[in-house]
Amino acid sequence: MARVEKTGWLMDVYTRPSGELVCWLLSEDGQRWLLPMDFPVTFYAAGSLAVLRQAWRFLRGRGVQLSRQVRRDLFHGERVVLSATLDLPGRLPETYRRLAQAFPVLDYYDADLPLSVRFVAGTQVPLLGRCRFETDGQRLLGLQPLESAWEMQPSLPPLRVMEIECDAEPALHPPQEIVIRCDRRCYRFPLQPLRAFVVNLQALLGTYDPDVILTRYGDTWLFPFLSEHAPSFNPNRDEQMKVEFRRERSLFAYGQVLYRGAQALLFGRWHIDRCNAALFAEIGLTGALEMARVTGLGVQEAVRKSPGAGITAMQMQTALRDGVLIPAVKQQAEATRTLVSLIRYDRGGMVYQPLVGVHRHVAELDFASMYPAIMVRYNISPETLYQRDAPAGLIPRTLQPLLVKRLALKHCLHTLDRRDSRVSDLKARQTALKWLLVVCFGYLGYKNARFGRVESHEAVTAISRELLLQAKENAEDMGFTILHMYVDSLFVKREDTRTEADFLPLAEKIQAETGIGVTLEGVYRWLVFLPACRDQRIPVANRYFGVFEDGTLKYRGIALRRHDTCPYVAQTQLDILSCLAQADDPREQWKEAWGLVNQRVRSLQRRQAAIEGLQMAVKLSRDPQAFRRPSAAAQAARQLQAEGVAVRAGMRLFFWFTQQGVSVAPPAAEEVDWDHYARLVLRAAGEILDVLQPVEKKQQYYLPLLK
Amino acid sequence: MCVLVCSRERVGDAATHLLVELALRGEALAIDGGNRLQAYPLARALRERTNRFDFFCQRVLIRRAFTAYQLLALLESLPLLTSPLVILDPLASFYDETLPVGQARWLVQRCLQEIERLKRAAPVFLLLRTCPLPQRRFLQDMVCRQADTLFYEQEEITSFVQPALF
Amino acid sequence: MGRTVPTITRQLNETEAMLQTFRRTLRRGDQALLDGLLASAHRHLAAISASGALLPFEAALLAMLLEQARRIAALEEEIRIFQEEVVRLRDGKG
DSSP, X not given: OOOEEEEEEEEEEEEOTTSXXXXXXXXXXXXXEEEEEOOOEEEEEESOHHHXXXXXXXXXXXXXXXXXXXXXXXXXXXXXXXXXXXXXXXXXXXXXXXXXXXXXXXXXXXOSOOHXXXXXXXXXXXXXXXXXXXEXXXXXXXXXXXXXXXXXXXXXXXXOEEEEEESXXXXXXXXXXXXXXXXXXXXXXXXXXXXXXXHHHHHHHHHHOOSEEEESSIIIIIHHHHHHHOTTOOOOSSTTOOOEEEOOEEEEETTEEEEEXXXXXXXXXXXXXXXXXXXXXXXHHHHHHHHHHHHOOOHHHHHHSOHHHHHHHHHHHHHHHHTEEOBSSOOOOXXXXXXXXXXXXXXXSOEEOOOOEEEEEEEXXXXXXXXXXXXXXXXXXGGGTTOSSOOOOHHHHHHHHHHHHHHHHHHHHHHSOTTOXXXXXXXXXXXXXXXXXXXXXXXXXXXXXXXXXXXXHHHHHHHHHHHHHHHHHHHHHTTOEEEEEETTEEEEEOXXXXXXXXXXXXXXXXXXXXXXXXXXXXXXXXXXXXEOXXXXXXXXXXXXXXXXXXXXXXXXXXXXXXXXXXXXXXXXXXHHHHHHTTSSSGGGGXXXXXXXXXXXXXXXXXXXXXXXXXXXEEEOSSOGGGOOSOOHHHHHHHHHHHTTOOOOTTOEEEEEEETTEEESSOOOGGGBOHHHHHHHHHHHHHHHHGGGSOHHHHHHHHOGGGO | OEXXXXXXXXXXXXXXXXXXXXXXXXXXXXXXXXXXXXXXXXXXXXXXXXXXXXHHHTTEEEEEOOSHHHHHHHHHHOOOOSSOEEEESTTGGGGOTTSOHHHHHHXXXXXXXXXXXXXXXXXXXXXXXXXXXXXXXXXXXXXXXXXXXEEEOOOOOOSOOOOOOO | OOOXXXXXXXXXXXXXXXXXXXXXXXXXXXXXXXXHHHXXXXXXXXXXXXXXXSSHHHHHHHHHHHHHHHHHHHHHHHHHHHHHHHHHHHTTXX
């Protein structure tokens, strides 16, 4: 084939077993290309010169180009390093592993970066970005970017999507039937005989040649099952590749146990398992593409990993572009401090306890992306700590375009009519970027973050507390009462303020004083702050419900928001809120709301509620054998184990309350513990309605003196 | 080098008592390797012993290491001290299963070399929690072998005991 | 990484737990008063935290005093209104 030039999109990059890099490209004429490309990669080692010389000898003759260079470490400044370049990127991990094992004393840099991140930084062509490429049909000979990752309206490749679903949850029951949807057609195949199913699936893959395979349980069941029982079946577009399986694991992160199911990754097309992709339900394919575009992580990685991995990837891109070394392990330790300083500065955001009860005409003002905005405005970065007038640091430079793009998308959304067809896509992209911004602060303090530092983390919270105090003072100067403040938002009211226009001067003043964007989330017709369950006199932060002037409900910290609330109870709370929302004051609807609750309880007593609505969900906080008490979660876990299901900490389990305890399988109506569900409904109703009781009753709580 | 091996819960209490005694006599540096330092109880314990507790609180210096690599970097960065060094739960991050065993062994060796260097100038106290992972127990043994004085806290008695009167 | 010093809420809860023996020995009516006092400190967690006090319970005591002062001010206001009413009735203006 003669040399041709095409325009299209860079979809993904990966390495073949030979170690060579392959680019998956989609050209505008609809052709899919899997083209190997020359892309040498380099990693570095630093340390004592004597050990570096030994490392040099160790690597010599292993197909690695070696040289002595001086490169910049973000914390240590310029360092003499041993540079090791490999022509085949796929060989780097093994070479690095052996070298690190032989010379653990050396510091390693740029040694464990995701390949796509290196590629994007090296070629300036973002994933999913439009590009021009040259090929002779065998190899990729040239690649130029036509679009940046920060394009507001990026062109979208015409993707072919295939959806595969099974008729049962494989962990509980072996699926019998598989449904495949593609190009507006729907196929149903029995799973057995397996040979016939595999032939049909392979034929459909050949006919439709999808770019994306969207499954349910594809990671944890379908592809592992096919790999075991039909080893010759290959769902990859790149026939030289096998499915890459990654093992399941439970890990402790963000103060909780997380469970990551096994993963099945494809080459030359993407596989996304809806049940194993943390954010996919919220951001969909459009959001996932946006995430991959800005982070440089492949789509399959971006949907499965936490947004923190995305932020790290973005920081790596900035460092690679700046020529800053990226350490393989983080080593910056905290500076010496006194006990006094630790207590004073190791604190979170400002939380100003709410005034419990019903409030009318309340405005909620939010600092827009407060923490990232602080990092950018105050140049908070590990290398700029304690410095005045330092040039923009690595973290602010990484975040700046992300902040700008998200705000622009948000602004665009505000200008569109809700029914506009572009709204859902813009929302998905905006949400994807929001998640990256949400985690960027946490990653500044994350122990394994390459460019994190605990003092920077503390600086951000210290500034945020100061800004919130400034906002409070501004509001009080203008005669407002502060009802509640929570990290980056304020709830205020004043006798004479009713509409959004009344609150705008305050928003503008705070924005002008603090230099951080302030948005008016809305004006509540009424808003109720709830007390603690254990003591009605104790206010609780971020636990409220209310209705905006346009009738939209907003609620935080109540059963409706919790993942362990069954749909029936959640729906009851939602119905109560909708009932209360009909009035100008929720207290007026108190009796009607209780009437509604009684109806729902009666439905339960008459066993009229659908079983699906009573399904409880719980996340296992530890492995089943580690439970000391037979809690519902422990019982459910043991039942599943008895059925041969591998249960691990961090997994989400589903069950029903029954007369005998719990059941992981849907029970018959006579087995259900209806009274227990009635109690749950009453507790959820009380959570909302108790605070609305007449003042005389409430005083009994509030004034023990009068008892 | 003085090593105390005790339960995870006891590390914090032991550190509080030790740091109070040391702070009353002069400066002390605490390196917290496993989020064991109890800042408020430490301040309270000092308050119970002295009226000038603001002054004595300034004598407790703290550095936190959140990973095994950070602990090593921190020890390497320390000059020879003139005041005692207390290291709380130094192996906590070495029990992290994401850290390969070989790497953990090497890091412990390096940390011990650094402690060996530091102890020549000032006393070093290590408060170890009993290793929760049998397969990494050897890390604790490595540290204990190097101790000049070694204390083991008795295992918790789980059978019924008469409650203490005071 | 990140925060290792416990939050003020947790710190106050721990202090309250330490006061349990003290509380238990009080008369039932006094227990309710003590609970009310301790609960009133929770209204000012932000200020207690912002004080950066090494002994946060000292700041919590100040918060309890503040709530007492607020209560006294409210009662004084009520008394003033009652007194005005009494004077008005006594003078036969009602």
